[in-house]
Amino acid sequence: MRVCALVPNAGSGARMKTVLPKQYLDLDSKPVLIHTLNILNSAKCINEIILISDKKYIEKSRLLIQRYNIKKVSRIVCGGKTRQESVYRGLMSIRNTPDIILIHDAVRPFITQELIDKSIKTACKHGAAVIGLPLFDTIKMVKDNCIEKTIDRNNLWRVQTPQVFKYRLIKTAYQKANKNKFSGTDDASLVEQLNHSVRIVQGSERNIKITDQKQFKLVGGN
Ligand code: C5P
Numbered sequence: 001m002r003v004c005a006l007v008p009n010a011g012s013g014a015r016m017k018t019v020l021p022k023q024y025l026d027l028d029s030k031p032v033l034i035h036t037l038n039i040l041n042s043a044k045c046i047n048e049i050i051l052i053s054d055k056k057y058i059e060k061s062r063l064l065i066q067r068y069n070i071k072k073v074s075r076i077v078c079g080g081k082t083r084q085e086s087v088y089r090g091l092m093s094i095r096n097t098p099d100i101i102l103i104h105d106a107v108r109p110f111i112t113q114e115l116i117d118k119s120i121k122t123a124c125k126h127g128a129a130v131i132g133l134p135l136f137d138t139i140k141m142v143k144d145n146c147i148e149k150t151i152d153r154n155n156l157w158r159v160q161t162p163q164v165f166k167y168r169l170i171k172t173a174y175q176k177a178n179k180n181k182f183s184g185t186d187d188a189s190l191v192e193q194l195n196h197s198v199r200i201v202q203g204s205e206r207n208i209k210i211t212d213q214k215q216f217k218l219v220g221g222n
Pocket of ligand 1: 007008009010011012023052079080081082083084086087105106107108209
């Protein structure tokens with residue numbers, strides 16, 4: 001079985017308000033992106049990694065991959081305006097057809113081998129799997145600083161990456177979304193549009209997405 005990992009890395013990190021996008025900032029003396037790539041690179045079940053970077057940072061990404069000797073990265077693809085466009089470009093660049101595609105955000109450097117293995121196994125069996133966690137806080141719908149209503153949280157989960165799919169399924173989902181101009185904030189929502197069920201694999205609180213300065217400092221960034 002061949003597994004190809006796609007790593008969307010083309011965000012500008014506007015919420016961080018730093019000159020360099022957050023994926024290039026150091027965490028424990030290595031860029032966030034390198035932590036993420038190292039974990040994917042050492043996953044036994046992943047055969048190939050395709051990195052998707054902003055045009056401006058392709059050379060920087062290439063040099064980092066060389067410096068940290070990340071062998072499974074086969075190519076760096078130029079990203080698009082949105083995450084969805086970036087992933088689409090990564091998918092369309094694939095030549096050596098894999099069985100499984102694992103999509104993981106560059107800005108989630110605390111992913112574990114256990115979650116990678118579990119999500120791949122589930123996708124092999126059911127076609128589509130995403131990492132997620134149930135919600136324990138009470139969720140409100142708010143408008144103009146006033147609560148409009150309370151949402152029943154019983155069936156609510158928040159999802160993370162990796163999001164893992166059979167190759168044909170995710171390719172069809174992205175092509176259909178592109179054709180219908182459907183935009184979603186994650187990969188699973190595009191598969192849901194095909195009426196294909198997506199399994200949830202219980203994730204970890206540690207698998208955070210680095211979003212802003214305050215949170216980056218909390219996890220040891222500088
Ligand atoms: O913007 P958001 O936090 O949802 O980004 C999640 C991931 O998608 C990040 O790793 C980011 O670099 C990537 N991304 C991308 N292309 C974009 C926007 C975001 O590859 N145009």
